[in-house]
Amino acid sequence: MEDRYYLAALLRCRHIGSVRMRRLLASVSSAQEIWSMDIGSLRDKGALSETLADALVQHCRKNDTLPHQIAEECARQEIEVITIEDASYPIILREIFDPPLVLYHRGVLIPDARRIGMVGARKFTAYGEAAAMEFAERIAAAGVTIVSGAARGIDTRAHRGALRGGRTVAVLGCGVDISYPPENRRLLLQIVEAGGAVVSEYAPGTQPLPAFFPARNRIISGLSEGTLVIEAAKRSGSLITAEMALSEGRDVYAVPGSIYSPQSSGCHNLIRAGARLVETPQEILEEMRLVEPPKRSVREQLTPEEAHIYRVLSVDHPLSMDEIMDSLPEHITASIPLLLLQMQLKGIITENEMHAYRRAERN
Known part of the structure; x- marks a missing residue:
């Protein structure tokens, strides 16, 4: 049994987050070693309190076949499991403050791909839809992978636009075997069929919960050299993604909108705070030192x-x-x-x- 499945099973313990797990892993030779430890041995490693050590031991004992179950389920559904130590793990994602220790994905996840995140409002205008489709298609056509969250609205339009020009990656706040929102089931299949990927840090079968989406947003920005926001209200998940990108020293771009549209206020606030105002995809490609391919009129x-x-x-x-x-x-x-x-x-x-x-x- 590969060690990655033991690590995936350990992370299913809801009492232990990735930060504590990372400290614990630094003190042992493998995740499988942790799986077989008793309370005293875990406590002596200094990464967990006695209460947390007991919770982890109970999790391992009650779910003794869980690593095998995860391996079998992923094989059955053609889901890849990679850890932060694997060569196939996205290089740029390792650099963030709290990178996921395990990623599940369908499709092709290229570790050193050039990527731009695109996020925006669920309730969008025709202007926002047009901008999302155009920016995604033209940036993807230049060989840049578009990363978004497959949510209703601008996210969905970003994926669709990217599919017209090249590759895209959807990062989910649920298992990669769950279609959320349900109407995007076909879109997620198209992403994989077109050579892109559907990615999550959550195990197969994990249903979408509100608490999962802010964590999902750090992966969108973490996979991306920069994040483009197209339409966002004053308070929205898109702004959380932009703030995460800024905190990691990544570029943030914003498309300006109408002063009469509530969906423009978030982008305008980002621009006031220092995000780069962009009007054309070429401006982003120039920042990435890429040239847009010629397009037939x-x-x-x-x-x-x-x-x-x-x-x-x-x-x-x-x-x-x-x-x-x-x-x-x-x-x-x-x-x-x-x-x-x-x-x-x-x-x-x-x-x-x-x-x-x-x-x-x-x-």
């Missing part, structure tokens, strides 16, 4: 009929199919459903949950 991809539709649409004001039809010549309206589908497949326009359409990016 949208207008070059349009048929004459599609060009009519494109002129009607904007980047931040979605229109329903009826509104589009009312603005077009009569000879085009019969083909509108097919034309809209073709333009979506080309990545020129996007459709939201209300079946309204907008341009995918500024042009």
Whole structure:
């Protein structure tokens, strides 16, 4: 039995956090050694009080087959388990104050990948959606992995935009075998299928709880060279992620918004506090000393009929199919459903949950 599974099983003891476990590991040769210790031996290591030593021993005795169960479950679900000592553990994540000792992941987690975190509001505007999709797609197309939390709203749009351009990593506040929110089940599968990864420090089967998400946020910022915030209210988890990035000396970027939108206040406060205001993905890529690959002009991809539709649409004001039809010549309206589908497949326009359409990016 590999030692990683004993460490994963030890961390399932709710009384022992990663800081105490790290101290304890420094005094022994392996996690398996800890698993077989008695109270006195644990206490003598100096990392745990007698109460905590007793709690850990009781956990190990009551769950004596847990390391084997974790190994079997992960193998069955094709979930990888890596520890902070493994060469495959993300290098930049090791540098944070409290790195997770164990990570579970599906897909490919490249240890030395260039990564940018992207977070934002669950309740977003069309402007925020457009910015998230455009920034994620163009940054990913330059070879940078987009990291986000797979939450509703901007996180989801960041992952979707990244999938159009390259790779993305979703960090969950639950087990990697749990789809949360449920409607993102297909998205999480697409992330893995596209060569990205779904990651968590929580064991398979762990249900999402509010207390898990602030801890999840430190992994998002910890995996990333910098964090971009797109729309955030004054108090939000996105700001917690940005604050964690700042505390680790990482870059923080913010997209400005409307002074009339509550979703812009958090970003504006970040900018006042020293976050870099960015208006284009190229500004972030320049900070990373990367060059954005040339992209074919949208207008070059349009048929004459599609060009009519494109002129009607904007980047931040979605229109329903009826509104589009009312603005077009009569000879085009019969083909509108097919034309809209073709333009979506080309990545020129996007459709939201209300079946309204907008341009995918500024042009």
